[in-house]
Amino acid sequence: MNARYAVPALLVVSSLLFSGCGEKSGMKSGDTAPSPSVSMGAEANPPKPSSETPSFEKEIAAYRTYVIGQCDTLVKQTDLFVKAIKDGDLDQAKKLYAPTRMYYERIEPIAEALGDLDPNIDARENDVDEKDWRGFHRLEKGLWQENTAQGLSLRRPSGQRCQAAPRQSGDSGDSARAPRNRSGRIAE
Secondary structure (H helix, E strand, O other): OOHHHHHHHHHHHHHHHHHHHOOOOOOOOOOOOOOOOOOOHHHHOOOOOOOOOOOOHHHHHHHHHHHHHHHHHHHHHHHHHHHHHHOOOHHHHHHHHHHHHHHHHHHHHHHHHHOOHHHHHHOOOOOOOHHHOOOHHHHHHHHHHOOOOOOHHHHOOHHHHHHHHHHHOOOOOOOOOOOEOOOOOEOO
16 A cells, blocks of 8 residues: 555544544533443333234325325416417426426326326326327427427327326316315325
């Protein structure tokens, strides 16, 4: 080993070794650290296991409200995005793509519970057959790789599917709602 590197490396290793073995801050010479067998703080009284099953009703209700809000906004934003595509407005469609898709990404963790919503909206090019490929990624390819908004919604059903799919999971024609089971919870 080159002495030019060995001496500084030896000094760094030595300093780390000696500082690690030195006095702890706040301790006086001759003091000893508490032994590991002495319990300190929260460890002295560990929580006892509960025989009750925890209730997550409040959290479930809050998440349901969040998802419904994101679905509602997804539908509204998708309407604007699809209108830009249908109008052939490339710049506006590109501008609206990411903000619109963001609302879908926020509900994607539960998308598989929403039937074929995910493949209809978020399938990637090789996820499905070419004839079945639609949704955000198909529109993304048209907008950025093909650099056109002209005819995208006519050439492929992407625009209409992207617009209609959030509504398919809903309980009303103008608002997306996550499907619910009999107890009113989001279906699993």
